[in-house]
Amino acid sequence: MSKELLTKKDIDRILARMAHEITEKNKGIGNLCLVGIQRGGVHLAKRLSKKIREIEGTNIPVGSLDIAFYRDDLSIRKEQPEVRKTEVPFELIDKKVVLVDDVLFTGRSIRAALDALMDIGRPKSIQLAVLIDRGHRELPIKADFVGKNIPTAFNENVEVCLEEEGIEDKVTIE
């Protein structure tokens, strides 16, 4: 039984607010770049960069990061995770990276993303923006920018559906 938590309009308003928060905290977009974590984070990063462009008038670099090789559960999974594109077509040195993901849960994906990013370069700093924080952290990881906090039970499943994947924008829980 799945319940809709956020509609298309909700998501859009949240992203607009997050874009403002990101530019506010960083006092503009100097040296700023967005790196989305495959798959959900990549679409959100692109959307955020569009909104930031509307606010600040300039484009900031956007990249995508696949964390399949850095996961900590590769030896216990039944099958290896699908490998997707990692594209960071700019130098990371001196850059403030904002990692973008759809759902923050145990924090293990973010830990993997940090390792993956560090193997690509040495950014000046890394911040984290997530659409949904559903609690249940298993590692000391915290998001700098949160779209919505949603308390959940461990065995519930929060899904972020995005138009770019061919399904209507919405966030559901079951």
Next chain:
Amino acid sequence: MKLSSKDLLGIKELSEDEISLILDTASGFKDVLKRDIKKVPALRGKTAVNLFFEPSTRTKTSFELAEKRLSLDVLSLTATTSSVVKGEGLIDTALNVQALGADFMIIRHSSSGAPHLLSKNVNASVINAGDGINEHPTQALLDAFTIKEKIGKIEGLKIAIVGDILHSRVAKSNIYLLTKFGAEVRLIGPPTLVPVELESLGIKVFHDMDSGLKGVNVVMMLRIQMERQGKGFFPSTFEYSRFWGLNPERLSLADKDAIVMHPGPMNRGIEIASEVADGSRSVILEQVTNGLAVRMAVMYLLGGAR
């Protein structure tokens, strides 16, 4: 998606979907190889043992490097410097190696079927790096990756494989893979090395290279195995290169964008002219780079012993 077997023994045993999965995964690894830090922790803590009972430059170093790039611990055994010389058999060697904790065993052996025998006797993931005259699956996979990268597809392409088909495990693996993906495969060479009976596999045999090459999109040259000289397969290497050697004139009969491939090592001046091997249509060195990514993909997807 995953591979259905714990081993990679041959192209024969792989489905189209599995082959596509390997090739797609290999793209991801090719990106890793372009970075400063060409290493991922994916298989950290696991161990790979390379058991090479036949000499090898490319395949052995390619596997060793692919293993290191995946953060595996690597051991290499060459038969001539191991107890195989004292008469220790294949299965005993493998069981001893497994007792040391091998998760992957990569084997090249002169007997067809050796990897298959091995896979039944060990829990490790067995990868066939070339067995007798049977198969060399990772070569066919990297060849397919190269073709897809350069031309964009395999289906409908005219692909010529030239040389000693009879004794070539590279040719066999390629024939299985390319026909699975709908390419038109042509085999070219002397009647002694390319028997007409092979047409029962659904491919065309040409003993005349000029007609065989007309309009092909890919020319895959095979090494003339000098060890077989003097056994009557052809009068001399000079004769061979006159009739079946790839030179610029013959290459111009192929499609204007045709690519030239060779699994290596090359006999320059015999099956392939230096001008062609080093020319703009040659993708021979790219095959080597792609081999690294493809082998990483295979090991990543197999994941090691379960």
